[in-house]
Amino acid sequence: MxxxxxxxxxxxxxxxxxxxxxxxxxxxxxxxxxxxxxxxxxxxxxxxxxxxxxxxxxxxxxxxxxxxxxxxxxxxxxxxxxxxxxxxxxxxxxxxxxxxxxxxxxxxxxxxxxxxxxxxxxxxxxxxxxxxxxxxxxxxxxxxxxxxxxxxxxxxxxxxxxxxxxxxxxxxxxxxxxxxxxxxxxxxxxxxxxxxxxxxxxxxxxxxxxxxxxxSNSGTPRFPVQYVIRPKTKDFHDFRGFAGKVYGGILNVGDEVVALPSQTRSKIKAIYVYNQQCESAARRSSVTITLEDEINVSRGDMLVKANDLPRIEKEFTATISWMDQKQLQPGTTYVLQHGIRKVLAKVATIHHRIRPDYSGIDEGANALEMNDIAQVSFKLNKPIFCDAFKKHRTNGSFILIDSQSNNTVGAGFIQ
Amino acid sequence: MNRNTSHINPLESEAIYIFREVAAQFERPVLLFSGGKDSITLVRLAQKAFWPAKIPFPLMHIDTGHNFAETIAFRDKLVADHGLELIVRKVQDSIDAGKVKEESGKYSSRNSLQTTTLLDAIEEFKFDACIGGARRDEEKARAKERIFSVRDDFGQWDEKSQRPELFDMLNGQIKLGQNVRVFPISNWTELDVWSYIEREKIEIPSIYFAHKRKVFLRDGLIWSHSDYVFQEEDEEVLERMVRFRTVGDISCTAAVLSEAADIESVVKEIRNSTLSERGARIDDKRSEAAMEKRKQQGYF
Known part of the structure; x- marks a missing residue:
């Protein structure tokens, strides 16, 4: 079922x-x-x-x-x-x-x-x-x-x-x-x-x-860290669990992992689902992971397998689906939420609009209106750890948030 | 009977993910606890999300004063057993302060009065996220509800300007004075909740199981005979074997005839039921758009 x-x-x-x-x-x-x-x-x-x-x-x-x-x-x-x-x-x-x-x-x-x-x-x-x-x-x-x-x-x-x-x-x-x-x-x-x-x-x-x-679209495992669990109780004094959801593939106890952005290596020590220890974490399951080494990992960081790194990007092009009454204009800065990681993104260039009926593209767009789909380049203040949308549906997508209204104003699919 | 409940796993993972987002994105979240099965399920999911740490936010009960005694006893035991923090705010206090007026007459209920008490409590504690157990399958207006639903200073829901929710990404950015209603079990059905309660062996109040109760019949529904419920003289008190499918204020929750005395029989009964869950909610029967109107006014 x-x-x-x-x-x-x-x-x-x-x-x-x-x-x-x-x-x-x-x-x-x-x-x-x-x-x-x-x-x-x-x-x-x-x-x-x-x-x-x-x-x-x-x-x-x-x-x-x-x-x-x-x-x-x-x-x-x-x-x-x-x-x-x-x-x-x-x-x-x-x-x-x-x-x-x-x-x-x-x-x-x-x-x-x-x-x-x-x-x-x-x-x-x-x-x-x-x-x-x-x-x-x-x-x-x-x-x-x-x-x-x-x-x-x-x-x-x-x-x-x-x-x-x-x-x-x-x-x-x-x-x-x-x-x-x-x-x-x-x-x-x-x-x-x-x-x-x-x-x-x-x-x-x-x-x-x-x-x-x-x-289901499968890919390679990506583990964005949502929350760090530190109970600091007598029984779990040194417990430091990284809570999150596994996307794209499976993670196993003993897997060699790299934490991004620090690029520190460690190994998965244990995987917990509630108070049960498991040998592996299935795709799309919410788990808590502990590591062999004490490394610094916080919310918005990502754990990935050491032999399969994502792209680490501060500049990229994406297909944007614009969803707001207010236009998207070059030079504007938005909050870009990639999974759970938030960074600031400045619109560098609108390359062209894509007619959403396969009839071609429109060059020379100065701004995007609601329901427009277009190729847009961004510059970020901090890197994101991403894959092309075609390779990884979750790790290749993001949303744009207007920093004044706080509304979700667009969705992006990384090239 | 060992039924396959594996389809609940992705729903459980989704709910845990949502709880963790709430703890990470907000400063003062609260879990709205009614003593009903949905909010009890939320407590279990929150425990799972943060184990071995404690749930990093309090529970709050907006108490109409017209409760089933069993629910309150259950609530207090749950809080004590798990070391949870509980806040109680009473509708009676809002009435005494003259902020709301008690309804009168045959269909009077304190259900809609809860909204004022809730909004006052949100302001008192400066809660920025209120977690609730509403599900999209309950009712047509709820089918359009987001997982993170932004409310303005007046607690109002504007169904026409909701934020789109794409993939798993939840946008909890708000302005001062706004708050977010969060629904971690949005995508669960009534049967999913019951199957989960059975699978996880979650304790629930006894009124969900068949018991003998003094009731009376009105408009084809079974009402509880109680000091809190207005009853006409010609409405005869009967004793019937009943249970409740949803538990709210005693004046707005109707019972169903049932012999299901344990969780397994309840799950079986729900599986074969032809009546919807909210079909036994007197508050929804007021008009076809009843829920939508209450939500616009800040109701959960």
């Missing part, structure tokens, strides 16, 4: 909320009181069917306007897997939400309205799934009921999408197309009788069958 995080993307009216509602409904994840609320509201609106999109549209403003305005998280599980869906809105102006949702996801569902086919929005959604290196992409070709479950229509859309796939820079990404009707429930959880020409799995079957090891 494991937890699969999925980001969803679709344009307005593609039926994304309905699809999620359908997944919940057909897996019997909706409780009777929630179902009653949906039945009641559907009736009030005068529908002769259940408006399953009501299962997810959370905020009052959204229900009034009938749109999704922020990332919502939805939970359900089957006998085979637990799922967390990050429901992100599909409007043009909400690129930042999809980037946010995709950053924690191993899979993405991109919705296409079978009547409209592959549109500009589809390439944008696919572009973001590529940029964020989401390993598993499911293309749900929805509203098949409105095109008479036509095989030809499905194949034409699939061919268009395959053309789009040629443009991506991410060979390992896996793509699966599935013909569905979220409204009627075809091929979402249950196999449709309307699509005898389709022999693949339903959406849920496909998601359940995903191998969790294969969809």
């Amino acid at each position: 494991d937890v699969l995080k999925i980001a969803t993307a679709g344009s307005v009216d593609d039926g994304k909320s309905t699809l999620i509602g359908r997944l919940l409904y057909d897996t019997k994840s909706l409780t009777t009181d929630k179902l009653e609320a949906i039945e009641k509201t559907s009736k009030q609106k005068g529908y002769d069917y259940l408006d399953l999109s009501l299962a997810t549209d959370g905020l009052v403003a959204e229900r009034e306007q009938g749109i999704t305005i922020d990332v919502a998280h939805i939970y359900f599980s089957t006998a085979k897997k637990s799922f967390i869906i990050a429901d992100t809105p599909g409007h043009v102006e909400y690129t930042r939400n999809m980037v946010t949702g995709a950053s924690t996801s191993q899979a993405a569902i991109i919705l296409i309205d079978a009547r409209k086919g592959v549109i500009e929005q589809t390439s944008r959604h696919f572009f973001i799934a590529n940029l964020l290196r989401v390993k598993e992409v499911v293309v749900a070709i929805n509203k098949m009921d409105l095109v008479d479950f036509s095989e030809d229509r499905y194949n034409a859309i699939k061919a268009d999408f395959e053309e789009l796939m040629q443009k991506r820079d991410y060979e390992e990404q896996k793509i699966t197309c599935i013909p569905v009707s979220a409204l009627k429930g075809d091929n979402v959880v249950n196999t449709s009788e309307q699509t005898p020409w389709y022999h693949g799995p339903t959406l849920l079957e496909h998601l359940e069958a995903l191998d969790m090891a294969a969809v």
Whole structure:
């Protein structure tokens, strides 16, 4: 059993909320009181069917306007897997939400309205799934009921999408197309009788069958030190534990490690999970590590294997996804948070904007607006210990914080 | 029964990571403790995050005065057993000071009055981070909540200008007067919490298990017969075998009929339940947008 995080993307009216509602409904994840609320509201609106999109549209403003305005998280599980869906809105102006949702996801569902086919929005959604290196992409070709479950229509859309796939820079990404009707429930959880020409799995079957090891991006172990534990009690007088989460690989007792930035070497003496000693620390597990030697390590430092160092950078170029109303301008200094390490970063150069639909780049950008994606160079006051985003999803990413408003204003992916 | 609970491991690691971020990024954090299963789970996770050191922040209980006696006894024992620091602030004091007015009538509850007491306590102790046990699966407005949720001087939640949270990175930078609400078990479901309590053998108050209780029926819910709960004369007192799925103020928490007397039967019951957890919360039934409105006003 494991937890699969999925980001969803679709344009307005593609039926994304309905699809999620359908997944919940057909897996019997909706409780009777929630179902009653949906039945009641559907009736009030005068529908002769259940408006399953009501299962997810959370905020009052959204229900009034009938749109999704922020990332919502939805939970359900089957006998085979637990799922967390990050429901992100599909409007043009909400690129930042999809980037946010995709950053924690191993899979993405991109919705296409079978009547409209592959549109500009589809390439944008696919572009973001590529940029964020989401390993598993499911293309749900929805509203098949409105095109008479036509095989030809499905194949034409699939061919268009395959053309789009040629443009991506991410060979390992896996793509699966599935013909569905979220409204009627075809091929979402249950196999449709309307699509005898389709022999693949339903959406849920496909998601359940995903191998969790294969969809996770692995790399080399990086251990950012979050907190130093010094109990100074009688029993643990000399205990000095480095608390943190292991990213990218596994660390073992006895491993030869280097502490950054001091570059001091030592060996892992013990690994604790609570009061239990373990031989190794798995990827993404929170542990406490003690070292053989008394070396100076504090929050924001990083332990890495001695034979596998990251880059130590004070100047670098990254792809930036800008998320703030206030523009990003060259010369401005932001707080750059790389994992848990905070440094100051000055914008050196904006090289070019990248059109988020594979149509090319725009040279000569003087500033970045909200939802822009661009190549930007930075100069830091102190180094960070990083990898290229393509090699290491966690250690290759950072956020930018506006030092006046304290808001998170952008995300960066190191080249 | 030896069920596979390995999917909880990443959730546990995430919660521990969040606790450590709170201790590192804030000067005066506090863990909001209600005596309910979610905040009890938080205490265990905090112990895990800092072992062998003590939890580096206090617990705070905003006491409505309308408690289940079992919860308070449990709270005091937990604090004593683990050497924890506990702060208690009482809604009654806010009422006596004239800051809030007691509700009256059939559906009166002190639940919403807690907000004023909480905000006053945050100001009194200058807390900059309040850790709570809310989960995104509980309710639709909570599904949009961040792990670090910034509140202004008035404790208000502005759902339209929330900070994006990318990868594992938590931005806790705030201005003086602002504070952050932190939700380490955001991504847990009710069943995850129960399975974890079972796996870790965490002690919880006895009212979570089936027991005989004097109750009455109203609006299809089972209410506790108590001095703190308004009861019409024609609302007959019955004795029933019940337990509670969530534990809050006695006036806003309904019971469910149950024979589940131990943790294993409770987990089994939750697994097969068709009613949502907050379906038995009288405070949420007030209107469809009840939770969202309370959150905007500073409620947890």
